[in-house]
Amino acid sequence: xxxxxxxxxxxxxxxxxxxxxxxxxxxxxxxxxxxxxxxxxxxxxxxxxxxxxxxxxxxxxxxxxxxxxxxxxxxxxxxxxxxxxxxxxxxxxxxxxxxxx
Numbered sequence: 581x582x583x584x585x586x587x588x589x590x591x592x593x594x595x596x597x598x599x600x601x602x603x604x605x606x607x608x609x610x611x612x613x614x615x616x617x618x619x620x621x622x623x624x625x626x627x628x629x630x631x632x633x634x635x636x637x638x639x640x641x642x643x644x645x646x647x648x649x650x651x652x653x654x655x656x657x658x659x660x661x662x663x664x665x666x667x668x669x670x671x672x673x674x675x676x677x678x679x680x681x
Contacts (some may be wrong), residue, residue, distance in 0.1 A: 587658050600626060602652040609661045609680075610647055618680035620666040621659040630671030631669050650675040 603641045626649035630642050650673070659677035666674060 592659045597650045604655040605651040608651040608654040611663050615678055615680050618678040621657040621677040621679050624653040627672040646673045
């Protein structure tokens with residue numbers, strides 16, 4: 581009975597969004613390549629849990645949460661645009677932060 585409860589808990593937790601958008605982060609754009617005419621404001625590395633116990637979380641959900649975390653960090657760098665520098669790996673991802681007009 582206990583393994584079944586653990587499995588149900590892992591499935592429920594994997595569908596939850598653990599990361600919420602911070603104030604000001606909704607105005608931050610996400611681009612796929614370096615934007616033209618923008619000033620580089622640095623880089624951020626963000627991470628989330630990509631597995632719970634022995635259950636791997638949904639890769640799309642993990643990627644969405646990483647993007648939200650990067651957007652949350654951008655205003656603190658004076659940036660309004662973020663660009664992923666590589667695909668997510670083991671729940672971590674690096675982003676370039678840009679200040680665009």
